[in-house]
Amino acid sequence: MVEDILRELQARSTSFRGLKANVRFAMEDDAVVRVDARETPVAIRREEDVSKNGAAEDADCTIRISAENLKKLMDGRLNPMLAFTMGKLKVDGSMGVAMKLAQLLDE
Template identity: 30%
Template sequence: MSKVIEKAVEQLAAKLPNGFSSTAKFVITGEGAIICDPDGVRAGDDAADVTLTSDVDTFRGMLEGTVNPTMAFMTGKLKIDGAMGLAMQLGSALS
């Protein structure tokens, strides 16, 4: 597992201490994937209800609060596949 994924798992777990009500996957291009579900946050590439894909800088910015997830989506820096409502819930949790 890459250092980027390890750190991202830690940061997401802090933002989602009770996990996520559904199954979401964050794909960080060139690094790997993270799963958020009712069991918590972990590195993994399982099937998910929604998948959010971005590069490292965009993902880091969303976690740090310097990149707005909605704006990242609207400008093409964040791609969403699956349930848009779940993606919006995640965006709120990251803000």
């Protein structure tokens, strides 16, 4: 499922240009997908082992969510605010970046 999410995010990469931030999606089994919209073109890649190289520190925002719920979020079947209030989505870092990302995913 993580590979499906990665492909879908890459297909939407142009919509992330206005984000101008570095966001990590941290999922179960230490799967991490990074969207770096500070680069042109937007870089979207999977990180294999961020715990050893400390890559989490340079993210503006880390979204902790299960792969299943992230897929639902991207498909429009899960409201980001509802997911946050129900604890299905946790935000570390900039809440402003997270809110802007939610708007972009909703388009």
